Amino acid sequence: MSQISGELIESTGPRQRVSNWIRIFIDTSRSSYLSLTGDERRFLYNLDDFSAPCQVDLFWFQPPDAQYLIVTHFDDRPDLEITVNGPFQMYEGVDKLETILEESRWNRPIPKGEPRIWATLGSVTFRDIIERCFIGILNDLRAVPFGRPVEKAEYGVKSFLAPRRLSGICGEMSPKRITRNLRWK
Numbered sequence: 001m002s003q004i005s006g007e008l009i010e011s012t013g014p015r016q017r018v019s020n021w022i023r024i025f026i027d028t029s030r031s032s033y034l035s036l037t038g039d040e041r042r043f044l045y046n047l048d049d050f051s052a053p054c055q056v057d058l059f060w061f062q063p064p065d066a067q068y069l070i071v072t073h074f075d076d077r078p079d080l081e082i083t084v085n086g087p088f089q090m091y092e093g094v095d096k097l098e099t100i101l102e103e104s105r106w107n108r109p110i111p112k113g114e115p116r117i118w119a120t121l122g123s124v125t126f127r128d129i130i131e132r133c134f135i136g137i138l139n140d141l142r143a144v145p146f147g148r149p150v151e152k153a154e155y156g157v158k159s160f161l162a163p164r165r166l167s168g169i170c171g172e173m174s175p176k177r178i179t180r181n182l183r184w185k
Contacts, residue, residue: 056072101127110129
């Protein structure tokens with residue numbers, strides 16, 4: 001496990017704090033995964049798969065804070081590569097996501113025989129999958145101003161076609177508590 005102390009998390013800026021939090025979250029998830037039985041592992045969704053190689057992109061919008069995680073497993077990118085996109089103002093969402101979507105890292109074919117769910121969607125490239133995720137993020141963000149204020153940070157619902165949503169600032173959540181709650185919905 002990464003040895004990231006509470007002081008390090010507290011003494012850094014918000015982007016680095018979130019990045020450190022994600023690293024701890026992944027380490028905790030990997031440790032928890034090892035404690036699962038074979039039967040329990042069968043029910044683990046791809047969205048809860050933080051095995052190596054694992055890259056995480058966080059998309060952060062505010063106010064209020066809404067964060068979305070997209071996890072990839074590309075062999076040609078480093079394990080634990082964490083990219084914090086934002087924080088962006090809500091009104092910048094379309095432009096910022098469009099710019100990120102144009103990055104060359106998304107322009108890759110979906111590998112033949114890929115066991116993950118998105119391989120069966122008939123998309124030609126991974127960019128197509130990310131574009132669908134971004135549309136889901138924008139649809140979700142439309143409702144954020146009408147929601148009740150978040151009293152505490154929380155790890156939101158997941159689906160097969162959308163990234164994880166985090167409400168509040170994920171750096172303020174307990175990675176261990178969130179990992180325990182994943183078991184495994």
